[in-house]
Amino acid sequence: MPRISDKRERLISAADALIHRQGFYRTTLADIAEEAKVPLGNVYYYFKTKEDICKAVVTERKQSLSNMLKSCCRRSEPMDALMNLIKVMIGHSRELAESGCPLGGLCQELDEECGELMDCADSCMKYLVDWSTEQFRLMGLKQAEELGFEFVSRIQGVILLGNILNDPRRLKQQLKAVAEWITELDPDYREEERAAA
Amino acid sequence: MPRISDKRERLISAADALIHRQGFYRTTLADIAEEAKVPLGNVYYYFKTKEDICKAVVTERKQSLSNMLKSCCRRSEPMDALMNLIKVMIGHSRELAESGCPLGGLCQELDEECGELMDCADSCMKYLVDWSTEQFRLMGLKQAEELGFEFVSRIQGVILLGNILNDPRRLKQQLKAVAEWITELDPDYREEERAAA
DNA sequence: GTCTATATGTTGATAGAC
DNA sequence: GTCTATCAACATATAGAC
Structure with missing residues (x-):
């Protein structure tokens, strides 16, 4: 378990790609979490809202x-x-x-x-x-x-x-x-x- | 109550305006129904899906x-x-x-x-x-x-x-x-x- | 044809154990 | 910091009375 996680970067990177491909509104948090391989609930530790x-x-x-x-x-x-x-x-x-x-x-x-x-x-x-x-x-x-x-x-x-x-x-x-x-x-x-x- | 209703046209017209202003995904059926002054449930008499x-x-x-x-x-x-x-x-x-x-x-x-x-x-x-x-x-x-x-x-x-x-x-x-x-x-x-x- | 009520599914967001 | 379970709100769609 790394002391400094790269989850935040992974989430941004995943969101970046998905928003580009599908647009912002069609992209769900579940999509982003899955693409970033981060459990859905954990997303909110890094970001308050979508x-x-x-x-x-x-x-x-x-x-x-x-x-x-x-x-x-x-x-x-x-x-x-x-x-x-x-x-x-x-x-x-x-x-x-x-x-x-x-x-x-x-x-x-x-x-x-x-x-x-x-x-x-x-x-x-x-x-x-x-x-x-x-x-x-x-x-x-x-x-x-x-x-x-x-x-x-x-x-x-x-x-x-x-x-x-x-x-x-x-x-x-x-x-x-x-x-x-x-x-x-x-x-x-x-x-x-x-x-x- | 007109024999031939203009509800269908009103729905298309409302959807047209809303999709233009907000985009397709952000526009809900409730939005369209309200703008067209047609009850939500009635929309499905005219259109099978969004x-x-x-x-x-x-x-x-x-x-x-x-x-x-x-x-x-x-x-x-x-x-x-x-x-x-x-x-x-x-x-x-x-x-x-x-x-x-x-x-x-x-x-x-x-x-x-x-x-x-x-x-x-x-x-x-x-x-x-x-x-x-x-x-x-x-x-x-x-x-x-x-x-x-x-x-x-x-x-x-x-x-x-x-x-x-x-x-x-x-x-x-x-x-x-x-x-x-x-x-x-x-x-x-x-x-x-x-x-x- | 029209409308109310509601089923069904999805989404953003939270609670709380670990 | 992490993750599971789940809530509350909202969306599409349907059922069925009128």
């Missing part, structure tokens, strides 16, 4: 998103940062087509009546939009706010439709089209790429 | 979508048909920002385990994609399939993000940006518009 588990999941996703975005920025020009993000998503195109965007899906499921939890999830999406906007701003583009919104909305739309139509190939192809669109925003980009090669 | 109500809602939405698309096409060139569709959405930007897309939201909520119901909902989205693709094809554009997917995914993304960020103004502005994008696909379009004016 909502609390979800909040922990969102917190972890926000951290994970933050790490990903920082990693995209590292040693990269703003446009390349955006491209890096798309590359990451292309790498996950199969899961995205399978279960949609973990962030977008959850945000849509939650509404005002979910209170704090919705704010928590929505703030992740805002974070992504703000980050994207900042990249466009750093690129010196006018209307960076519009572009940031457009960038994220295009990605979200592609994932949503790729999921609904269950078409990872098209999802991937359309993510590339978004990347292509970005390069066209900076006329010099292609020449720079060629020069660097 | 799933059946949702199927009726989807069927109605599909019919409504079909009417809308036909109306967009009537007396219009393919590009104008696409523009008409966007105009309709712009007219609904407030509700779309409030509760998201009735079609996209439901499709995302349902997955393989929902069986027939998911197929039903997804077929609506496919229908929209196919219609859009057909417009691009009629415009004589290469890669009409890619464009059809891109068109719908952009609209879905804009609605999703407009809903999450609760920003009807930006939603409207971004729908216009999609319209702008379409016009740029046909270099002659603007001149034609000007000539027609």
